[in-house]
Amino acid sequence: MSQTRAAGRIERPAAASTPSHGTPLTPATARAKPLRHSRGAVLVMVAPFAVMFAAFFIAPIVYAINDSLFSTKASGLGFGAPEKTFVLFDNYAAALGNASFRESLGRLLAFAAIEVPLMVVTAVALALLIDSASARLPRLFRVVFFIPYGVPGVIAALLWGFLYIPATSPILQILSSLGIDLNPLDTDSILFAIANIALWGFAGYNMLILIAALNAVPSELYEAAKIDGASEWAITWRIKLPLVRPSVILITVFTIIGTLQLFVEPLVLRPLTTAISSDYTPNLAAYNQSFSQGNPNLAAAMAVLVALLGFAFSFGFLRLVNRRGDRAW
Template identity: 40%
Template sequence: MVPFFVLFAAVTLAPLGYAAWMSLFREESSGLGFGGTERVFAGIGNFTEALTDPAFLGSFGHIAVYCLIYIPVMIGGALALALLVDSALTRAKRFFQIAYYLPHAVPGLVASIIWLYLYTPGLSPVTEALQGLGVHWNFFGADEALYSIVNVSAWQWIGYNMIIFYAGLQAIPRETLEAATVDGAGAFRTAFQVKVPMIRSTVVLTLLFTCVGAIQLFDAPKLIQLRATELGSEWSPTMYIYAQAFESRDYGLAAAASLLLALVAGLLSFVVTKLGNRWKAAA
């Protein structure tokens, strides 16, 4: 276990400690700015500035709305696909497992670029097909851009989570399913009253990972924002941190915002785990 802890300390604990140190300082210019900058101790000043910045607080509101749409779509879609693949009527199961998983094998940045092309009028066969059907949908509109981001994320992660759900379904004793069939349960009733309750732990674990990953959303909105300018460069918490660090060069504020985001992720993990344990206990 020593190599794991060494690597964990190097890539997780050390960066967290350095971010905590950076969050206590800020860069200040002297005079008219010609004298360079000076690092001064800010204490909790950077944290206070982040917590009172409407852009930072608003980014969590954007992610909350995103999660309300994305999480049901992703969890529901992955579970539905897993149940279909696990069905006795499904043929070529190995093919469908690989086919559904392939989008996850594409790096997130590349997936976002692919969908950016598919969303662009004049270049995309998707927009041309929609126009041919008389449907006019602006993927980069102020109201539609959120759904474009949800689609990119769902396309990439549904197959991955489907594999996890399918593995859980395969662990269900076949005798249990046979008993349900003998008792007269049909395929639909067996799926939702026998299979799903028996993989509650898997569903809760997937939901936990999905929530933590959702609040760290960056690639899709960052690229789509290039065309959907209404989103703004600080639409998500990670985009806000990126803007402060690499556009404003305010590394102290970026470090403080990063630590606050990590705190929110920890609290969210705690809440999801507690609710999930109650759901499993109610079985």
């Protein structure tokens, strides 16, 4: 009995994961036997995560979508249970009909237009510089660039806040003594000031992903290119960049998702400037609707809109890069 069981199991991985070598099995024999044997084990391994994922990821999303389709009204004089009525897309219409929410969406798009290219270009540039043959102490630089990733976004925003006001900022003090008066927290420059905080925090992390991809490139490729007379510059553009393209796409998608969640930085900088309103980003607006305006249904619609925007941008971007050239992932 135990022997046939073992034999059944031996065949399975060959068919399941490496169909190219070994004797190909018919799907029926390949699947039926091992499944029967390991079903309990698979359940024990998969179920805990699946249950937690369902409870803390799927359920809130379902709840939010459901909530966004209803409206809660206090009945009568506010006594008794509030009444829930199905309103379909009324909350979405209300969100999009609200001028300040539309403004916050526009602001978020403007911010993404600044932040995403800035982040990707910086991360790629830093990774290529550290990877270049001319770099001294590449390990030291790698650690230094990565350090801000460990500083929470809230604390990063607090620190940069001090560096953005003339009373405490050494940079503004030096510039001012040179006759240049800057105010990063002005309405005109506030988005750049926020973009800088996000760049500071995450550029090193993204750079690390790219460096790992660069390290995986076989060195023979560079040797061959050098023998063919390629310059360092040509190697960078013609070999390194195309080879790390999938990683560049990965960090771009992560940056898009992260960018659209903008919440903490404006929240922390708000007391320092009049350029940031309480509904400055869609997430701030949703938070306020939920916890100070007491309208969680509208908040849910706003949150879902931000998520849809994130999906649309991520998949749009992936389609765009996958159409040009081969599929990335």
